[in-house]
Amino acid sequence: MLPPIANRFVAGESPATALERVRRLNERGIAGIVNLLGEHYDDRESVRADAAEYRALVRDIAASDLEACISVKPSQLGLDLGEVLFRETVTNVVDAAAAEDVFVWIDMEDHTTTDATLDAFEELAREHEGGERSAGSRSSSDHGSDAGVGVCVQANLKRTREDVERLADVPGKVRFVKGAYDEPADIAYRDGDRIDREYESLLEYAFERYDGGVAVGSHDPAMIEHAIDCHERYGTDFEIQMLMGVREDAQDDLAAEYPVSQYVPYGNRWKSYFYRRLTERTGNVRFALRAVLDR
Template identity: 30%
Template sequence: MKNTINREQQLAIDAATALKAIARRPDIKMQVEHQPQLYALLQRAAARYVTGEQRANALEVAELLHGEGYAVSLEYIGENTVSRADCQQAAAELMGVLTDLGEQGIGGRVSFDLSHIGLLVDNELALQHVLQLGELSQMYGIELFISMEESAKTAAILAIYRQAVALYPLIGITLQAHLHRTWEDASRLLAQDIRVRFVKGAYEEPDTLALSRSAELDDRYVQLFELAVERGCRISLATYDELLIDRLLLYSWEGAASVELELLYGIRPELAVQLREQSYPVRVYLTYGQEWYLYLCHRIAEYPPNLYQALIDVVGGQEQAPVMQYRLMKPH
């Protein structure tokens, strides 16, 4: 029995690793993009997790969810951009998102990867773009959140964050619980009203740098949460691990400036509804853009059984728009 359990677990791990490797292969991505029929089929599967390719798609979903009482976070998908012009285009698009959210009264949050707006080109370019976004976010009162990427980028990301948040306090930072360095980073960064999002960590890292998915990782996540509460932070708990969420709900949130649960669009919508019905603050993380291929691969890789759902979506399409699964039974 022991060998059977280990083999099943290993198959899941190997499947996730293979899917992440596929996501990073530009030759496969190019094949998908240049075969219209294959592109259209995979786009059906991506529609469960991505609101669409255009900003208008994301704004429409954001408005619907806002009307149901959810907070929202929007991300224009993209990372590891190596062209200065493409970085400038991405920054301009994010500014458009901020403006539209503000002018349409939706509010919410805009999230992004620093490598999408200049980190791989020039740290100063990335900082310049963050400051431009920060000024606009301050004008509209909309949070701006820097996502976390591979561990090799962590020091640069945190350095840019520190410079930016000193000028624009509506800027938040994401911390990955699985990295061994994160406790020290959190101890230095977290303070009253600091905006922080905790994630387990989606990137493959060596054991010398990070924990694998385990009870120890869950313990560290909880410890980081407790530290943030003690420091009076504004906290987003970004996980759809229901066992971990149940554990977090047992702790007192008193002392924190605010606490919310953040769930990815299309992942466990019934859990989002359940939490909102119980009056917990829930934020739904919405993505849009043409770079959905990598995002789809990661959603399947983090939970390989999602591959079955992707096959169903590809073959039969979806019976209803994913956003409709977020409707509540009672008003809030």
């Protein structure tokens, strides 16, 4: 059972608790991106177990009629054990989700996984063309479901501009984030202002060149405002994606006008994720201290 202070950032340990969180989000006009916590597996049993749980999860989402999709990590689905296993596993999960009309996000991890992740995404997106670039045809009241596949790109990597140009004609969705991994300076921008400028430039390119399917994964008000400005100028449909427990009031405010999705993690491997969330902002630390002192 999760301690009370972890409940702000993690939905619980079971699929049922995650889907209940999504149900409450849907009542607020926010879609859910459900993720079973787990990464960097070095044994096939863990890979197979999580893949099986994802296949069950998409069936549960379809049966519940929730506005929700799933998000998977390449290293969770076997990439650390080889690209062949990863491609087989992620294909099985995406095919199962497509059969239930549930969308799948493929997360991006550190730079060593970029090529394998993008190659798998492109193949799967073309195979399942018709489910997406479906954000281009969605309204703000229908932005969290439908079969298809999406991938994440990171603005701090110097290669990302070429990747974004490559993905412009791929029939899937693309999520833009600043990048959370501590990458080497020869392949990544390290200065925060430089990353912000690159992020804005990548969004500008995507809103101008993509025909939909743009997801803005950011809590930065300036980046969100830039995305809204691009949307108003180019008319490209988009959605805003934020984490559970971070700027929840802003999520509600934005959802009154734009499609918003919240990342909803769950599972018994919650500790490392929770501690990352706790330490990345001083406000999160203050929240945890208050929770402890008020007990």
